[in-house]
Amino acid sequence: MSERPTAFGADEKRLGTYLKDRRGRLDPATFGFPPGRRRTPGLRREEVAQRAAISPTWYAWLEQGRGGGPSAQVLDRIAQALMLTEPEREHLFLLGLGRPPEARYRKDGGVTPRLQRVLDTLEPTPALIRTATWDVVAWNQAATVLLSDFGAAPPGERNMLRFIFLDPGMRAAYDHWEGVARFVVSAFRADVARAGAAAEVERLVEELSRESPEFKAMWRDHEVHSHVEGVKQIRHPVLGRIAFEYSAFAVDSRPDLSLLIYNPTTREDAERIAGMVGPSPARNLK
Template identity: 70%
Template sequence: MPAGSETRLGTYLRDRRAKLDPAALGFAGRRRTPGLRREEVAQRANISATWYTWLEQGRGGAPSADVLNRIATGLMLTEPEREHIFMLALGRPPEVRYRPAAGITPRLQRLLDTLETSPALVKTATWDVVAWNPAAAVVLTDWATVPPGERNILRRMFGDPRVRAAQHDWESVARVVVGAFRADAARAGAVSEVGALVDELCRTSPDFAALWRENDVHAHGDGVKRLRHPVLGWIELEYSAFAVDGRPDLGLIVYNPVAETIRDRIRTLLQDRGPPGSPPGPFQTAPSS
């Protein structure tokens, strides 16, 4: 346990314990102080009451990750709070526990929509697209027209010839995509979850199989994407990738047109597209992911 962290960990645990409602958790009896008793937290965490008491008192050495996870459950800690006790006790965050994405918050969708002429999307660790903005629909792919089970960047990159034709240098793009996908899955703790997708792509795409065997890992932080759009022609987009705080399974990618003239033409495409739900126009016939 890092020097001095024993007292900080004990203080934090006592504070969280005092904020829990005993009656709501099934504990009765009169109390002189608010919150749960130490033995009640130990009971909920399925650990020794003596060991838990020592932790609050800064005794007994560093707890294991398993004990910290049990305490986090017993104290009903949020994910940021669980990470905090790991940092206090072990000096590192907990191992990532992958959670399949169930969508995004309305607040994050509103953020995407404010990027009027900058295509933006949110993808999972398995590179399923779960959210996008109107600019992404007219410049990249209108994911609303794609069945939910097929909204995967890798499946389209290696399975749709139109996507391949739209890339300036498909081989280089594909290499980076596979390497970044491998890194994303590991970072999100989703290595086992991507197995079925990898097996499928290896069976259906010799190109993917060859790249996957190379075991390369690439960062997907920023760069320039060159696309052949059916209406705009060849365009350059600077892209930046961002983590979604508290959601290691999600990543946000924002594309900014390099030329201001392209930004103006994207605005025109959006106006021609009409309100959400309108039939797709001709500019949506060649998705570029």
Template identity: 70%
Template sequence: MQQPNETLLGTYLRDRRMKLDPAALGFPAERRRTPGLRREEVAQRANISPTWYTWLEQGRGGAPSADVLDRISRALMLTDVEREHLFLVGLGRPPQARYHEKEGVTPRLQRVLDALDPSPALIRTATWNVLAWNRAATVMLGDYGSLPPDQRNVLRIIFLDPRARAVQYDWESVARHVIGAFRVDAARAGAATEVEPLVEELCRLSPEFRMMWRDNEIRDVKGEAIKRIRHPVLGPLAFEYSTFSVDGRTDLSMCVYNPATPADVQKIASQIGSVPSRLPSADMREP
């Protein structure tokens, strides 16, 4: 229960502190009046004044800095979600994004993609690396499975694969949209450092990418749009394009291309049988 002088921040700090095991963190396992760490032990781990930490729990001393909250977050061994909550109750805003790209997706997410056939669907990271896709995506977008994992990047394909250029009705408009959306996703995820090698490589290999990137254009990026392509086998296709966040994975987005007409559905469905289903592999994590 929140004490009279405590704030939401103080209550949350006290709750998380009391859930830590002193012995596991190298502190004496002697009998304690209350479970968890003492306030001075948290302050020691966070390298801040014990008095200042005590004031924070008691709702005194004003708002802490982001740096102090970061150090307390590490001291309390908070998860990313718990760290975000700490910032929200302490400063009224989420923390600056810290990007951690994880390998692979769970078989559960792959089953979601498979259930969307004949609508092409894929899962990509904030740096636009494609991690998973369904059979319909192979039909419409190409065989990601034939590419080495480090080459399964949407920007690489758009700017370096002539086949990706050939299927677009207005390649330049698509390319500019992709760069604008990529900039927004990478910045929002705090992945500016992680994308530097990719940007440098594409600037070297593609004069068009270099020109568009240096334009520094940030466009209004919509989560839904109509996409039209010229498929080399199926002819013209139209899709309602939508992107969705992936529950529990802030680093991922799911992109779904829903065929715009029954004829487009039939065209995609007619080719799916020739594409093998993706089997669970080393890049998929349970469950």
């Protein structure tokens, strides 16, 4: 990271203006800084730099539009120093790097009643929400019918990899289980790395490596793939063969969560699923 001044550009100016505005909204006393005699409200530049563990000169250049392009790590430290909310942090990255930040792992993976209602509205199309570490935190009834009874598993064991490798029913649902499992492992590895959650999945990886020789071998291959969309076919014990297209979507304001929708490829398959999906359970409408 260079600390030499660079040309003053439009992007740098917008970044500097935003930083100055956020800095001016903070109360120095909240962070233990003496109020003293301040010409302007908020924290001083050197105080933000101190909280972000960066050079005061470098931070001053950023506000003046002369600091060049900051790294994602620097922007993350500045976001923490300025106590930015998730939307504010995303805006900071868009100004500083031209892209949103990568998804960050959050231990609290619960969903709001509103997100659950979105899943229920998608009936009879199976849909679920998973974390960056592939824990299933919400699903609709169609997902229970087509994929697995997630609610029957203890909350701490509702992980997609655990279902794929340790659930005989899910293993039997795929004609080419090994190919599906290998792809899931490679996509899981990519998502975990992107979220910086390697430490959080160590116990899961150890458990699966111990319980499943197939997982242990696949994990050692270090393959990486994205898991955005595709086509799958399963063999359901009651409905028979079902083909569906799956798509993954980011959840607005929760980049650590993904919404997965499994759309049947034919009207006949959709009608068969709908025939097994009863009325949705009552949800909190607050």
